[in-house]
Amino acid sequence: MDDSETLVRRATEAFNSGKPDEAQRLCEQGLARLPGDPVLHHLLAAVLFSRNAVAPAHAHIDVSLAKRPANAAARLLAARIARSEGNFDVALAHIDSAIAISPQREFFVEKARTLDQAGLRAQARESWRAILNVIPGHQEAAARLGRLAWEDGDPATAASLLAQAAAPGAPASVWFDLAVARQDLRDHAGAASAYRKAFELRPDHAEAALNLGIAMQEGGDVDAAMRAFAQAYRLRPQLFGSIAMALTSASHGRLWLDEDGLRRALAS
Structure with missing residues (x-):
């Protein structure tokens, strides 16, 4: 029968190999024999959190921290779990504890993310600037x-x-x-290039296609704009009103008096 250290190693290898079911089974097997083992609780919390099982992950990391309150990695995981639950004060407390134990770059990044998500803009900006200054x-x-x-x-x-x-x-x-x-800077060619990249990375990004059309239109290439608008319309027909407004209001637009005709043009 495997000892605790061997189970932890095997579970970690399984988790890192993309086998969360096996990792969870090994952790639970170990905790059945050693219910208070903080390392197994920590690892099981990580596995569960990766599977969006937030409440049980929270319970297991709490047990781990009760046994090892000065473990920085466990504090970081607890912070991420709390942030996912919207408990930003708790998350920040865990991060500050982790930083006090072992001031690693990853912890400062997590703090900036938490401040950002909490809507604390001034503090988040200061944290991100500090990170960018160092890296x-x-x-x-x-x-x-x-x-x-x-x-x-x-x-x-x-x-x-x-x-x-x-x-x-x-x-x-x-x-x-x-x-x-x-x-916003009226760099239409630069904007179009960036919108194309966004759309390339996310072919379902209807807003990128719509805004690409607007940028191409403002740059004077109405035919290319129509192709982008057609992509946006196919992805999200509800954007028809925005497309029609863009076509009729821009300096290089086209006037469409027939709504059905515009819909046919976009669909084709």
């Missing part, structure tokens, strides 16, 4: 600072930061935010 190429920090700058009405700063974040591996949301900032 100049930190993609997430640049992306979040860029988004915050855009929300504050500073598209130039937003575009600069988001361009840093729009590196290989950046999600569609970063490219979309960069496109919006460029569009």
Whole structure:
């Protein structure tokens, strides 16, 4: 029969190999024999949380922390669980404890995310700036600072930061935010390029297709704009009103007096 250390090793290997069922079974097998083992409770909490079983994950990490309150990794997991539950004060308390135990970069990033999600904009901005100062190429920090700058009405700063974040591996949301900032600066070609990338990464992103059409139209390429509008319409027919407004109000638009005709053009 495997001892606790062997079970933990096997469960960790299973979890890291994408076998959460096996990892959970091994943890539960170990806890049946050693119900108070903090490492097994920690690992089982991680497995359960990865499977969106938040309440039982919370219960297991609490048991682990009761046995090992100074374990920084367990504090980080507890913070993530609390953040997913919307318990931001609890999450921040766990993160601050983790930082006091072992001030690692990952913990500071988690704190910035939590402050951001909690709507504490000034504190979140300060945290993201501190991360970007220490790690100049930190993609997430640049992306979040860029988004915050855009929300504050500073598209130039937003575009600069988001361009840093729009590196290989950046999600569609970063490219979309960069496109919006460029569009506000009337950089229609740059906006169109970023919208195309967002749409390439997320082919179901109807808003990216719609805004690509608007950017192409503002750049004077109405035929390309119509193709983008058609993609947006196919993905979400409810955008018809926005498409019609864009076509008739822009400087390079087209006047459509026949609504059915426009629908046929978009559908074809």
